[in-house]
Amino acid sequence: SAKKAGRGQYRFFDQSLNVTDVEEFHLEQAFTESLRNRDFLLHYQPQVCLDSMEVIGYEALVRWQHPSFGLLYPDKFIPLSEKTGFVVKLGMEVLRLACVQISEWQQMLGVSKPIAVNVSPIQLSQPDFCANVLTMLSDMGLNPDLLELEITETAMLESRAVETLHRLKQAGIRLSLDDFGTGYAGFAHLEAVPVDKLKIDRSLINRISNSHDDSPIVSSTIILARRMAIQVVAEGVETHDQLVHLKVAGCHIAQGYFLGRPMPAEKILDFERAFTEKENVV
Numbered sequence: 001s002a003k004k005a006g007r008g009q010y011r012f013f014d015q016s017l018n019v020t021d022v023e024e025f026h027l028e029q030a031f032t033e034s035l036r037n038r039d040f041l042l043h044y045q046p047q048v049c050l051d052s053m054e055v056i057g058y059e060a061l062v063r064w065q066h067p068s069f070g071l072l073y074p075d076k077f078i079p080l081s082e083k084t085g086f087v088v089k090l091g092m093e094v095l096r097l098a099c100v101q102i103s104e105w106q107q108m109l110g111v112s113k114p115i116a117v118n119v120s121p122i123q124l125s126q127p128d129f130c131a132n133v134l135t136m137l138s139d140m141g142l143n144p145d146l147l148e149l150e151i152t153e154t155a156m157l158e159s160r161a162v163e164t165l166h167r168l169k170q171a172g173i174r175l176s177l178d179d180f181g182t183g184y185a186g187f188a189h190l191e192a193v194p195v196d197k198l199k200i201d202r203s204l205i206n207r208i209s210n211s212h213d214d215s216p217i218v219s220s221t222i223i224l225a226r227r228m229a230i231q232v233v234a235e236g237v238e239t240h241d242q243l244v245h246l247k248v249a250g251c252h253i254a255q256g257y258f259l260g261r262p263m264p265a266e267k268i269l270d271f272e273r274a275f276t277e278k279e280n281v282v
């Protein structure tokens with residue numbers, strides 16, 4: 001248990017970001033050891049095209065299989081990994097795992113659907129980020145268009161990050177703007193950064209509570225994005241009503257518990273088989 005670990009070594013899991021230097025040191029050790037032991041893994045959540053109702057790709061979501069605390073979710077450790085800078089190494093491990101998965105699907109099925117990976121603003125601000133990603137893809141012989149990077153508005157505020165995004169995009173990697181609607185940058189930044197997709201945050205999708213609601217923010221976001229030739233993804237779709245509403249409003253892609261929860265890679269084939277057999281989802 002946390003207490004047995006002694007000396008408050010694991011207090012950093014209590015969610016407060018007030019870690020002391022000593023705790024930060026132990027945390028860094030725990031991170032490094034888990035990286036060496038391959039205790040970080042990915043779960044995959046399907047993204048569904050609302051026209052064809054087919055699974056068109058997956059978002060990779062990191063989990064930490066902690067030796068004493070069990071499976072930890074990103075909210076418990078990503079903010080801390082950003083604070084200590086470990087997110088840079090963790091992020092490369094996440095990219096590596098996603099690339100290995102793409103490559104396995106290609107070998108097993110002859111094709112792979114694209115995988116979207118979340119990228120911290122701290123990763124994007126590293127001068128060698130773009131080069132590292134491209135080297136990884138070419139070492140593994142993967143087409144860059146199978147990788148999508150999910151970035152947040154905060155990442156777009158730094159000019160070096162914007163430059164990096166342009167280079168990634170030029171290399172054929174797809175870019176997706178995550179959590180849209182939670183910040184304040186809005187559409188102004190979309191003109192500076194070449195994103196392919198915009199993901200409307202779950203908090204906005206939540207407001208679509210029944211088919212009579214017209215949720216003007218969601219529908220106008222969809223209209224604006226479409227006019228900019230940007231694909232729209234709805235995050236956190238939990239009900240049938242929300243799905244119908246989004247389809248009618250012109251949303252391209254949906255993701256959420258109603259369609260499929262994040263799952264380990266081994267479950268994907270069974271999931272897709274069952275999903276294809278499901279009728280009249282919309």
Ligand code: C2E
Nearest residue numbers: 061062073074078094118119120236237238256257258262
């Ligand atoms: P996100 O990128 O916005 O990912 C979506 C989150 O919403 C995921 O939580 C997913 O499990 C959850 N979700 C999906 N559908 C539903 C739904 O219908 N209802 C509800 N209530 N939740 C839903 P998760 O996996 O806990 O990840 C949380 C956040 O952690 C992510 O938000 C992302 O910002 C961050 N994250 C995850 N993996 C990574 C990573 O590899 N690197 C970095 N830097 N951040 C990551």
Ligand code: MG
Nearest residue numbers: 059118150178
């Ligand atoms: Mg995301």
Ligand code: MG
Nearest residue numbers: 178179199235
């Ligand atoms: Mg999101």
Ligand code: MG
Nearest residue numbers: 178179201202
């Ligand atoms: Mg989020």
